[in-house]
Amino acid sequence: xxxxxxxxxxxxxxxxxxxxxxxxxxxxxxxxxxxxxxxxxxxxxxxxxxxxxxxxxxxxxxxxxxxxxxxxxxxxxxxxxxxxxxxxxxxxxxxxxxxxxxxxxxxxxxxxxxxxxxxxxxxxxxxxxxxxxxxxxxxxxxxxxxxxxxxxxxxxxxxxxxxxxxxxxxxxxxxxxxxxxxxxxxxxxxxxxxxxxxxxxxxxxxxxxxxxxxxxxxxxxxxxxxxxxxxxxxxxxxxxxxxxxxxxxxxxxxxxxxxxxxxxxxxxxxxxxxxxxxxxxxxxxxxxxxxxxxxxxxxxxxxxxxxxxxxxxxxxxxxxxxxxxxxxxxxxxxxxxxxxxxxxxxxxxxxxxxxxxxxxxxxxxxxxxxxxxxxxxxxxxxxxxxxxxxxxxxxxxxxxxxxxxxxxxxxxxxxxxxxxxxxxxxxxxxxxxxxxxxxxxxxxxxxxxxxxxxxxxxxxxxxxxxxxxxxxxxxxxxxxxx
Amino acid sequence: xxxxxxxxxxxxxxxxxxxxxxxxxxxxxxxxxxxxxxxxxxxxxxxxxxxxxxxxxxxxxxxxxxxxxxxxxxxxxxxxxxxxxxxxxxxxxxxxxxxxxxxxxxxxxxxxxxxxxxxxxxxxxxxxxxxxxxxxxxxxxxxxxxxxxxxxxxx
Numbered sequence: 311x312x313x314x315x316x317x318x319x320x321x322x323x324x325x326x327x328x329x330x331x332x333x334x335x336x337x338x339x340x341x342x343x344x345x346x347x348x349x350x351x352x353x354x355x356x357x358x359x360x361x362x363x364x365x366x367x368x369x370x371x372x373x374x375x376x377x378x379x380x381x382x383x384x385x386x387x388x389x390x391x392x393x394x395x396x397x398x399x400x401x402x403x404x405x406x407x408x409x410x411x412x413x414x415x416x417x418x419x420x421x422x423x424x425x426x427x428x429x430x431x432x433x434x435x436x437x438x439x440x441x442x443x444x445x446x447x448x449x450x451x452x453x454x455x456x457x458x459x460x461x462x463x464x465x466x467x468x469x470x471x472x473x474x475x476x477x478x479x480x481x482x483x484x485x486x487x488x489x490x491x492x493x494x495x496x497x498x499x500x501x502x503x504x505x506x507x508x509x510x511x512x513x514x515x516x517x518x519x520x521x522x523x524x525x526x527x528x529x530x531x532x533x534x535x536x537x538x539x540x541x542x543x544x545x546x547x548x549x550x551x552x553x554x555x556x557x558x559x560x561x562x563x564x565x566x567x568x569x570x571x572x573x574x575x576x577x578x579x580x581x582x583x584x585x586x587x588x589x590x591x592x593x594x595x596x597x598x599x600x601x602x603x604x605x606x607x608x609x610x611x612x613x614x615x616x617x618x619x620x621x622x623x624x625x626x627x628x629x630x631x632x633x634x635x636x637x638x639x640x641x642x643x644x645x646x647x648x649x650x651x652x653x654x655x656x657x658x659x660x661x662x663x664x665x666x667x668x669x670x671x672x673x674x675x676x677x678x679x680x681x682x683x684x685x686x687x688x689x690x691x692x693x694x695x696x697x698x699x700x701x702x703x704x705x706x707x708x709x710x711x712x713x714x715x716x717x718x719x720x721x722x723x724x725x726x727x728x729x730x731x732x733x734x735x736x737x738x739x740x741x742x743x744x745x746x747x748x749x750x751x752x753x754x755x756x757x758x759x760x761x762x763x764x765x766x767x768x769x770x771x772x773x774x775x776x777x778x779x780x781x782x783x784x785x786x787x788x789x790x791x792x
Numbered sequence: 793x794x795x796x797x798x799x800x801x802x803x804x805x806x807x808x809x810x811x812x813x814x815x816x817x818x819x820x821x822x823x824x825x826x827x828x829x830x831x832x833x834x835x836x837x838x839x840x841x842x843x844x845x846x847x848x849x850x851x852x853x854x855x856x857x858x859x860x861x862x863x864x865x866x867x868x869x870x871x872x873x874x875x876x877x878x879x880x881x882x883x884x885x886x887x888x889x890x891x892x893x894x895x896x897x898x899x900x901x902x903x904x905x906x907x908x909x910x911x912x913x914x915x916x917x918x919x920x921x922x923x924x925x926x927x928x929x930x931x932x933x934x935x936x937x938x939x940x941x942x943x944x945x946x947x
Contacts, residue, residue, distance in 0.1 A: 703883040749823035
């Protein structure tokens with residue numbers, strides 16, 4: 311039942327632009343306090359992967375992504391809809407999501423327990439190096455400037471330091487403001503940066519929505535559609551799964567990476583952007599596989615791979631459970647209950663989603679002047695409900711303005727949020743490592759797992775510099791003959 | 793984006809200088825026993841270097857003479873300011889006034905004043921949304937919304 315509610319709410323959240331899964335989970339978090347931890351976690355997890363399904367509907371029918379991971383589905387999905395092929399586009403999105411989601415759960419079942427066993431050998435240096443890779447990977451994969459993404463990661467790290475120092479017990483960057491003594495909450499920050507800022511951007515430029523008025527028919531893709539897209543589904547699933555596991559990867563990046571790969575390997579790349587079904591199948595598979603893959607670091611290492619999973623981490627902690635390698639032995643019901651529910655949830659989504667498409671189309675017809683006050687209300691109640699404190703609402707609004715300015719000045723929010731999420735653990739593991747080694751930084755390179763992570767980190771930092779140099783030298787070579 | 797990058801470069805440089813000073817005051821400790829400001833000091837130093845890079849790149853971009861579009865368009869700026877103002881007022885008064893009266897006022901303001909919808913429609917939607925959201929969040933989802941001036945009613 312909780313799984314059903316979770317996936318249904320998740321799909322609705324995915325359909326509605328401006329309201330993401332993190333905000334929806336935050337709103338529903340207080341409602342889960344009175345139920346068993348396993349039921350609560352099943353419902354919240356359902357919202358997460360349900361949103362991945364729902365996001366494609368708006369991308370295809372309205373050309374507005376309901377969820378950030380579905381941005382890329384707009385490119386070909388909406389073009390297919392304009393050519394009268396909305397049905398196969400929606401059908402393929404649902405089927406590829408189902409295949410990828412199921413694969414990710416199988417991966418979680420198989421990889422989770424051995425990884426949890428291996429993670430018991432991780433000490434502070436390994437955790438620290440892994441987080442360095444996670445943050446650098448996100449900045450490396452960011453669509454804009456890597457320098458700006460690194461600044462955002464630094465800003466997030468500094469924000470994570472607000473409040474009490476967990477080792478020394480002093481208060482940092484609080485300036486006598488009582489609300490800041492407990493630190494800056496992840497949920498109000500995420501709601502502000504992504505929810506409120508999106509509303510402000512939309513207020514600036516009126517949204518034009520061309521909802522398809524024709525009836526959506528023939529939801530089942532043809533055999534030719536399947537033949538064209540099965541390779542894309544497989545590639546998207548594998549890519550998404552691995553990007554989901556790595557902290558900093560996540561569904562958004564997986565969908566963009568999958569689209570780029572599909573365009574590269576396609577026989578007719580010129581059809582991309584004009585309604586190629588591979589442009590829907592690949593990214594939709596990738597974002598669902600990534601959503602499933604992200605549960606692996608959460609449940610086995612206790613590391614949230616992205617901001618949405620960070621809210622899930624918060625939910626587990628509220629219920630008195632510590633996510634990490636010990637979760638499997640201390641709360642096997644939560645670990646295996648979540649996995650079983652994900653198998654069922656994926657099936658439910660496939661059965662639910664296709665017949666409910668006409669209903670979601672009706673939801674999308676709500677005019678924006680009505681929709682945005684509702685989104686704002688959800689954010690206000692969601693941020694207040696976390697600790698019943700209006701200070702969190704103020705924090706959310708401040709980050710709404712910060713997010714709006716970041717969009718204006720082309721800075722990305724994801725590195726900031728990931729660094730904020732990992733910041734406390736990042737600092738603690740660094741300081742613990744240095745205390746362990748009595749101030750010797752070689753502890754990070756003398757342990758093989760940590761060294762391997764740091765090599766990857768260095769490669770991530772060096773690659774953009776080399777590629778930039780190459781680009782410059784080719785430009786100079788081209789200019790010389792003139 | 794070069795003028796925007798010049799502005800943001802300067803902003804982040806000032807920010808990193810401020811954080812470096814504050815972190816230094818918190819205490820850097822030493823590598824054997826890192827202090828409360830240790831990680832933030834070095835993060836701020838790195839941010840300072842990166843912000844200079846943003847500024848320098850924007851400065852050289854400016855010299856190529858490409859036309860820039862303004863960061864803020866003039867359209868709807870007043871609307872954004874008014875919406876934000878109403879939301880901050882909501883946050884400051886929600887505990888004193890209570891969820892029902894303040895949500896009702898917020899919706900009347902957003903629909904009637906900002907969106908200029910007809911008053912009958914505005915009041916109908918505002919009452920409906922406030923009532924349904926109260927039932928949804930307070931009764932069904934058990935969120936503890938502030939009662940405020942209607943606290944005496946005990947519903």
